Amino acid sequence: MQEQKREIIENYTYQYSRILKKNSKIDPELFDEYGVKRGLRDKNGKGVLAGLTKISTIESTEEIDGKIVPIEGRLYYQGYNIHDLVQGFVNKRYGFEEITYLLLFSSLPNEEQLKEFKEVLRDSRNLPKNFTRDVIMKAPSQDIMNSLTKSVLTLASYDEKINDMSLENVLRQCLMLISMFPMLCVYGYHAYNHFECDDSLYIHRPDDKLSMAENILRMLRPNKQYSEVEARVLDVALVLHMEHGGGNNSTFTTRVVSSAGSDTYSVIAAALSSLKGPKHGGANIKVVEMVQDIKAHVSDLKDEEEIKAYLTKILNKEAFDKRGLIYGMGHAVYSISDPREQVFRKFVGNLADEKGRREDFELYTMIEKMAPEVIAKERRIYKGVSANVDFLSGFVYSMLDIPVELYTPLFAMARIVGWSAHRLEELINVDKIIRPAYKSIGLERQYTNIQERG
């Protein structure tokens, strides 16, 4: 019976998807005719100006002799170059907490301020009683982003001040979510791994003395053990993913939903739903799957021509997931390079040697070299294509023995900081609902009674 019902629905949706496509199709030329900016971008790929922000700056071009020329990408958090920030803490102290303070409060903390901030984060990390058992463990899924979103929305029902939009209350909610995300994600993974994959169940509590990066590894590993190098690499990865302007899809979502007056939990749930998309934060999982697929189908991984031919097949929707995308390549703003990928690149070679993954590293390097050529040949390129932050992040996580299901959630554990900063900036400065226009090209029609319809 169930089988029969499923077949009926499948036939219906098959037939109606064709009707939908025919009736909803809009002539692509009309977008140009009405000056519609596809993807809110102009013809050169530049985004329409939708707001102002002081939180971060992304640069990919420079004006030289009156001409706009592409440059190596630059990223600044609150005015500080990302390279200088990473250089400032790496191998000296953990950076996540310090850079979170910077992004939220616009200045680098002194030692006293950092100590106090870490204590506040620690005290904010307080899951409601039995939340792990009653919420996270229920209906576990391989999709940890969905599990995280469910947890965030359920946390709302424990908050007595859910709709209080005062700055101090929204800041309290943001700090709470920033500090709790690692538990929600890692416990969600353990629940899936236990109930769906028949593995043992571990729920380790975070240690109040440890940094965010250390606690993620501690909660994840059955024996709670990790090396200092592993924790420091993860810490840098988190800092690199924290923030990327107001226009990236998930931060713009944060701005849009905040502008409607929604509560913090709903705003962050919407941002999570955006981030998981394979064209955005979900790309880090896709890259690793794509590289596995290349390894399975290319007989000589050192043969440039064979790699090129397979990448062309991926681009032509003939291989891998048949969506026509080479994941980890391209960016809406950067052209020559993404500075975050450059930071990863600095240490990923050594890490690969340490972990016996040199051959994989060489394959990634080869793809990074060939893909822009293949994309430039097959697509209309406005500004050049290079590897983005998602290209190497999954490879790095795999060398830290982090399960693939947690790659995009790790992005979320970092980006919640940027979302929080942008939500606060939107609430402080704008107070106007975001509402762009859609030109209607539908024709007016005469209503017909149901008996008279064909």
Ligand SMILES: CC(=O)SCCNC(=O)CCNC(=O)[C@H](O)C(C)(C)COP(=O)(O)OP(=O)(O)OC[C@H]1O[C@@H](n2cnc3c(N)ncnc32)[C@H](O)[C@@H]1OP(=O)(O)O
């Ligand atoms: C944290 C992040 O979100 S980083 C991005 C992570 N996403 C990915 O790695 C997925 C693969 N990359 C992509 O899909 C794209 O490069 C995006 C979504 C990141 C940016 O897309 P756009 O802003 O359209 O890039 P751009 O304007 O430079 O693209 C020019 C053309 O090349 C295509 N293109 C760009 N990158 C790729 C790619 N990796 N594979 C296939 N085609 C590509 C675009 O679709 C576009 O074609 P169109 O005009 O027919 O739409």
Ligand SMILES: O=C([O-])CC(=O)C(=O)O
């Ligand atoms: O800026 C973008 O469009 C995507 C991106 O790199 C990010 O959000 O980190």
